[in-house]
Amino acid sequence: MTAVETFTSARGTPLSKRGERTRRRLLDAAEKVFSELGYYEASIVKITEAAAVSQGTFYIYFESKQQIFDELVADLNRRVRHAMHEASAQGASRAESERLGFAAFFRFTAEHPALYRIIRQAEFVSPAALHDHYAKIAEGYIAGLRQAMAAGDIVTADPEVLAWALMGVGELIGMRWILWDGAEPRQVPEEVFEEMYAFITRGLGTSGGIRDSSSG
Amino acid sequence: MTAVETFTSARGTPLSKRGERTRRRLLDAAEKVFSELGYYEASIVKITEAAAVSQGTFYIYFESKQQIFDELVADLNRRVRHAMHEASAQGASRAESERLGFAAFFRFTAEHPALYRIIRQAEFVSPAALHDHYAKIAEGYIAGLRQAMAAGDIVTADPEVLAWALMGVGELIGMRWILWDGAEPRQVPEEVFEEMYAFITRGLGTSGGIRDSSSG
Amino acid sequence: MTAVETFTSARGTPLSKRGERTRRRLLDAAEKVFSELGYYEASIVKITEAAAVSQGTFYIYFESKQQIFDELVADLNRRVRHAMHEASAQGASRAESERLGFAAFFRFTAEHPALYRIIRQAEFVSPAALHDHYAKIAEGYIAGLRQAMAAGDIVTADPEVLAWALMGVGELIGMRWILWDGAEPRQVPEEVFEEMYAFITRGLGTSGGIRDSSSG
Amino acid sequence: MTAVETFTSARGTPLSKRGERTRRRLLDAAEKVFSELGYYEASIVKITEAAAVSQGTFYIYFESKQQIFDELVADLNRRVRHAMHEASAQGASRAESERLGFAAFFRFTAEHPALYRIIRQAEFVSPAALHDHYAKIAEGYIAGLRQAMAAGDIVTADPEVLAWALMGVGELIGMRWILWDGAEPRQVPEEVFEEMYAFITRGLGTSGGIRDSSSG
């Protein structure tokens, strides 16, 4: 997982320093173009233009539009999950972890709303990738919830159902207040966060009270 | 809202009986084609072929591919909401209404998974349409929740936040257990529904007990 | 074989008068372009330019470059064989038929050198088509040779081998003196024709003498 | 003709031992790739991959795709003619030489059918190369035929016409029974060879008998 990553061309040959830089440029350009235009309106021409390389160059590094998209989604998955994981690891109790994780998720979405749109688009372009994305996030939740149940911190219930319910709450609240609400700074308003959090807390039957912490 | 609908051509002129039939045929064909292929893979040729009319005919009734898609989404939105509304109207208490509404939503998704995917695709094809879709469902929820609060059936809280949270729960649970779980019959398993429902009930602080069932 | 031919679009639908004209224009343009540039150097753009229609129009009538090429080859086959058949049918004896057939073949090649190049190109583009071409010509020869053998006009031998040998002779003589010798008028010089013809006559062991007739 | 060949780079500078090896590797790779795919489907990438060198290296040794193809055709031509010459030199009489030459030609075609297809493809890729190919073979024939005529072994006739007629016979018989007849072992069946040979013998008015065999 943390082995040194070796980048290769579309043909599988390893890349030189220069090649690696070009590949990076293409990925960055793709991120920009996909998030602005969506997968279908994006095109190789637009991506290569944004990367300031010729069209042919694209195919040195990626096999197709699909492939670069998949790679991008995988990368973003990693980043969202990382952000959430880092944050919730700071929590002393399950309740706090929950709160911090949500806040991190919202923060990521707020900071990279375009990126988050890419992930959502995967539903149609690369369903397997999206499946993976949610499944991986769910995994983390489930483990946490199970522990909390064992510790008697929350109700005893099927952690998988709870995990997906929680993700759903985050998803739509984020969509409504971050993605759609153009208001700057992009963030879930304090009160909304608190209301949502209260709902979740009740839903999980969290015992001990919780306080503090940054919202989103 | 329930005024007699008058169908018009793309130019706005009213339609003859025959014209209305052709228009209907095109809409049905579009529903079929969009649900099977998605917006981008669908094409006017395929739609007109499925409707057994010529390409030119399409533009007598619709201005563009976008327009027929929007119309379709609006139509589907009407149908989902109708199903949910009908169902929850049967409920004696807010809790029961909630339960029945959810079940209806899941049932719709289960019966027309492809259609539901169309709605989700609107996020990229016609963001406004998706916005509308959720906003309208939220409206219904909000009204219901407000009443329940007034009656002291649930906690007092911002009904808008609750509404979006509830939609999120339904959304992801449906995605996970209906859209992704290929198992027939497509439906949210009884236990999953109950677990979810318990979560929601707690979250809403619903007092009185609940009865009945018919999940989805 | 002589049933009324119905032209159809690439999709298989029948064509209007106008459509038929466009299709014809494309076929003519293709003949010109393929013969001047060869299959690989030819392109849809060049063909549609020569036909003065847009690129998209091409695909209304033909599925691909291959398909229009195949159609063209089949058409040319028909024409060469027709010319040869008509001519040799005038012969009173097998010897005369042979002579007239050859002359017709050379005449066709001389008049449409470009077309003949197309047929030869089929060897690589559409081997089956070329196979067919020669096989069909061979058939005609074989039948004629068999009759001549029965009548005692020529030696008794395997007519298939003879047929291919004869085709070979015509092929390379034509290539050498018509296709390569730019001299106008394009035709196999009288003396060459006679020398070749004498060779063949001896080879077939033709009894009765032959005289007269146009060469190429 | 048999002067020591000096290999040079595309620029004309002479090659080192190592350079010569690389050049050879490229030629071998090209032979393989061209024969498997034909000129147009072949690509420099595929050739350099097969030769296990980088794309850039190709252009150190050859000016273009065309050039390496021409060189290859010339090489193959040399090899076919060599095979035919060697064989016919064994013949005691012209008749025998003829027979052996044909057999050798068929044998070469049978052993390297793909290579022979390359030569034929030259007609469109590099007409001059094909012209040369046949012209050189014809030369050999003509010289032989002239001698035979002088010796009274065959009829007196224009040797050039006879030469091309003979090549034609070999060409199409080879095409029909070796190139197209997939049957293994690839070879012209004994009887076919004999029939063809009888035809030629008669055509040349060969006096003296013939013996031996070894067809193709």
Next chain:
DNA sequence: AATGAATGAGCTTTCATTCAT
């Protein structure tokens, strides 16, 4: 001598849309 990244023109094909009939 060798590399391999970069180029850009060109290819085949699709498709939303227009328009004469």
Next chain:
DNA sequence: AATGAATGAAAGCTCATTCAT
């Protein structure tokens, strides 16, 4: 009201060739 031929822009992709290292 309906047709279907025509358009032309744009798409994804390939490839011979050049050049800095």
